[in-house]
Amino acid sequence: MSIDDRVINIDELQLEHFQQGDKFESRSARVGPRLGAKDLGYSYDVLPPGKTGCPFHSHHAEEEMFFIVSGSGLLRYGTQTRKIRAGDFIACPTGGADTAHQIINDSDAPLAFVSVSTMKPAEVCEYPDSGKIGAFGSGAVRHLTRTSQALDYWDGE
Known part of the structure; x- marks a missing residue:
């Protein structure tokens, strides 16, 4: 890869639209694979007003970080909530329900952020709102x- 293949500007990203029901919606680009990243995953997401991009969840293997590029919203973290705005860094270390997190756009303008995560070959996620647990691994391992x-x-042995 040339040096030019390692750099992309936000305005060059081709955002893909995602929607699930009335609550979840975003326009996103997975940037890490595009630039040849191996151990970090990163993406750029834009949430429309009143939407969130994913369920309230925690990770047991992968650590995440978010940087709010523009707009404002609400961060759910464990049992707490707080307002977030452009320029905020958010740390989401591994753990159980105490580190569950979700970004919600509760404003009337788009909310854009960059997310960065460690890429692990196996992951377990908890979803406190729905009582689910997910196991994810390399290849096709995906069980909720x-x-x-x-x-x-x-059992069954």
């Missing part, structure tokens, strides 16, 4: 279930 449906370690 509810914590209430837990099996005993020896």
Whole structure:
């Protein structure tokens, strides 16, 4: 790759539209793969007014960081909420429900941010609002279930 392949400006990104129901919507670009990143994942997301891009969740393997590029919104983090605005850095280390996080655009203008995460070969995420847990791994490993449906370690052995 040439040096020019390692750099892209926000205004050059081709944002893809995503929508799930009435609550989740964004325009996003996964930037890391485009630039040849290996150990960090990063993307640029724009949330329309009144929307969020993902469910309230926590990570057990991957750490995330967000930088608010423009706009303002609301950060849910554990049991707390706070206003966020352009220029804010947000740290989301690994952990359980205490580190669950979600960015919500509660304003009347778009909210744009950059997210950065460590890329791990395996990940477990918890979703406190819905009681789900997800296991994700390299390749096609992707399994979501509810914590209430837990099996005993020896079940079926």
